[in-house]
Amino acid sequence: MKILVCISNVPDTTSKINFTEGDTKFDTNGVQFVINPNDEFGLTRAMWFKEKQGGTVHAATVGGPNSESTLRKALAIGADEAIRVNAEPLDGYFVAQQLAEVVKNGGYDLVIAGRESIDYNGGMVPGILATLLNINFVNTCIDLQIDGDNVTATREIDGGKEKITTSLPLVIGGQKGLVDESDLRIPNMRGIMMARKKPLNVVEPIDAIWATNDVKFEKPEPRGAVKLVDAANIEELINLLHNEAKVI
């Protein structure tokens, strides 16, 4: 089985978010970039398939040269090869079109992407990618079993989960649950050394639609200080929620 894991290079979940250049760009100053958590669950599941059922795992990203360290981390975790499409990932539709080209050229059976990146949260790349390729798609996937070409997947739905049968080739929008958090791997020294020798191919983007662009960013209004209510005076909390916040 030939697996492609699509990786987004995102700010670490603890990052402070600021904007720069007249609030038109995300301020990367002092920000540590990591593999998007939803993608990391997918990468780990891909490694499981490789080790238990055989196959190869490639990792791809759409991003500038600064995203290579994140791709190297994917190689250190165990991906065999990496592909970087040399373009800034500023629109989900654009990114999906670039990845569709990578999938067409690579002939993958299974494509695992995260259900959304934790930076722009668009949640559209896996679905657009699958539709452009005209192959099966399961979103918010929390369990994935493959037997030959037959696939049993579980997806999270509002208030529960749904089991789905489908077949390869397939695109997955993955998330936490695909593997246990304790199974996530921290690259060891050997992995890091080996990653340096693994191929990281840079390809130029194809002509594609830019469906959207972000004109301006802003940060949420700073909120007022918390109103503390004495634990012995619960009525006061109910009063505030009813008369001031008007939520009960």
Add this chain to the structure above:
Amino acid sequence: MSVLVYTESDNGKFKKNALEVASYASEVAKQLGTNVTAISINATENDSLGAYGVSKILNVNNDQLKAFNAKAYANVISEAVKSEGAQVIIVSSSSDTKYLAPILVAKLGAGYVSNVVAIPESISPFIVKRTVFSNKGFAHTQINTDIKVVGVSNNSFGLVENSGTAQIEDINPAVNDSDFSTKSIEIDKVVGKTTIADADIVVSGGRGLKGPENWGMIEELANVLGAATACSKPVSDMGWRPHSEHVGQTGKPVASNLYIAIGISGAIQHLAGVSASKTKVVINTDPEAPFFKAADYGIVGDAFEVVPALIEKLKEFKAQNA
């Protein structure tokens, strides 16, 4: 430039988000000087949409579409977009809709903005405000394509009633066997319980509750308030509660009117996931817990004393205000 809204139903009944996106679509139609057409699949109460500003309903009744199927549903909506010549399409942020929307936009070559929190601030160019960085920021995003798809964030717009009636038109778009190459075989869903996505109020418990056996009071508080229950990441990681209750950056986002956090310290990832909630209450023994900085109201105290007292007082309050 007509506006089409996908109004989602469950067992024939419209979801709350269907009425919210209809309200939103009606406001967008006013901006554009046009009318709203809704597309509904196997809904039984189409009449109710008129009150939310919909003037025409395309009603699809098809047994093959009884169970949700993202590809088949996206095809049906896509056909409606074409037959109506719609240029603005409004959808919700439910998990089913977030599954079908990318398929729909790829079919239509349409630009899609999800997590939108306000009506378009400009029509030409078409610009909407959305949350980014897991609610730690907002982006004003322009859609450049002819057909535009807007995914409205849960609870961000609310319901706006209008006096109106909608004309219902039955349509019968073709359903292809190839749409069912992904097939639902089993749904495991809590019935009769408010889900986090639909809830006006969410009651959430953290590690401070010490163990799964103590969730009775969380459930009871949720019951009194008609709320959904949720939990922090460590709680779902330890298996005290199902993963579907985990809220935060890598779990479910919460955009309720009221979020009550009990025994949750407020890690930055948790706060990011719940910050779209309008009013936040925190109950924690530790006055230094970071959540107090992000909350509107707080009680420093032991959950095992505060929560039972709160349940009792809320019952009295509900009885008086019934």
